[in-house]
Amino acid sequence: MTELIDPISRETEEIMRRFNDAFLQHDPAALAGLVAEDCVIENTTPAPDGARQVGRAACLAVWQGLAARTDASFTLEEVFVAGERATIRWRYRWGEEAGQSVRGVNLMRTRDGLIVEAMGYVKGA
Known part of the structure; x- marks a missing residue:
């Protein structure tokens, strides 16, 4: 990530780091402190x-x-943060073959130190 200046972006960057680490380290319990009561996922x-x-x-x-x-x-x-918003580009693999993966993006929004919105999109045919 690039150097962030404003405190809101710094906070969002830290939330996204912790969020992504939960998936990278297969640690579902780490997500509990990151999600707002009114969170919405698409x-x-x-x-x-x-x-x-x-x-x-x-x-x-x-x-x-x-x-x-x-x-x-x-x-x-890639992870890009701007204020309360973040964009996460990722690849998800469920096998070793090329056809056993998908690339996608999550558009995230935070508020008061918690995730309030996540909209997921994948590349498709």
Whole structure:
């Protein structure tokens, strides 16, 4: 990441670092302190709009389930932070073959030190 100046961007950067580390280290418990009560996820599937999860419990269930999977992994490609917003580009792999992965992006928003919104998109045919 580039050098950040404003305190809100610094806070968002730290939240995104902790969020991404939970997936990279397969540590679902690390997500518990990052999610706001009114968090909303628009997931990548099913097409065309993705499933919508509303509330801390529903969002944690999705993310903790992904973070717990030791048979799959995320690779970070880029994280960009601007104020309360972050963009995370990633690749998700569930096997060794090229066809067993997908590239995507999450558009994230934070407020008061917690994640309040995550909109996921994937490359598709």
